[in-house]
Amino acid sequence: MQDLPPSLFDPKRFFFTLRLADPGSDLLLRRIGKLRSAMRSTLRHHGFRIDAIAVLPATIHMIWSLPPDDADIANRIGMLKARFSRHLPPAHYRSPSQIKKGEKGIWQRGYWCHPLRGNADYVRHRGLIYHSPVEAGLCDTPQDWQYSSIHRDLARGYPLPPPLGPAVPQRQKTARVAL
Template sequence: MVKYRRARVAGACYFLTLALQNRGSDLLSRHAAQVRQCLRVVQVQLPFRLPALVVLPDHLHLLMVLPPDEADYSARVRKFKIAFVAMLRQQGAHEVLTNAKGEANVWQRRFWEHLIRDEQDYCNHVDYIHINPLKHGLVARVQDWPYSSFHHYVRRGLLPIDWAGGAGVEIEHAGE
């Protein structure tokens, strides 16, 4: 088995991207409420904060802040993926098949992780998360995508409702 080198800093903030095996699926946006519910369940088991999140049809981006004495974001990702698959099975909302290793046909095995280095890096990733539905052509304005922490930022007065206007913003990221 390949041992991936991942940054592990206790109490740090990480940008994470989790993707479905079927990148043409809309499973996550159809079940956005269940995505949030599964994240809350994991937060109770293994605490973390979610300063920013966007649920897209076939992947999601989030910022995860770990408690000061913990660095294991992988365990949280694993528990979330398991919880989401269990919810799909329980609700019969999606045919969940397993391979010879017992892995469900829902998530890609790996996920993208980036250790947030400083305040500018943090702000850049919050912006990236919020602009993502526009970047993927899902909406004409950021405010029109319902499955985003963008709306929380607007309610708190951190961003204007017309942030990023209606025109696309060129933001490149190695995670996609």
């Protein structure tokens, strides 16, 4: 069974999770306009497609499709983080190392990245993204969460994926990548 048109599958799709350094923060929602601006700027400079996204108070889950000739994930993530942080004050606590490097201490270092392998993996991670606000106790249904691309997908006629899709085969590797 195929949940999305085959033309939407791209072998250069990746699932990402970015987190703020302070897991109790709601900065991403309070500054959603800055986040959207940072995302648009990053898209303009380094093209990619956002296939799915959910912005939680201190976490962003997303699936990106990259161009066939460009797999520079780290630069895109670094640019997004930097553009979002640029006009914000530093975090209340920064380590001496962060201060020395001129880091604001807003983001957790690195990011979680998983290359998607096939349509089932894509549908599973899309479900993870769209159900994450429900799992976090922020709303009752994925459609209740305004900071998600679920509304765009439903308007396009794509079905809502189940909260826990089929398991990802063990041979697929997931990595936390440091910037």
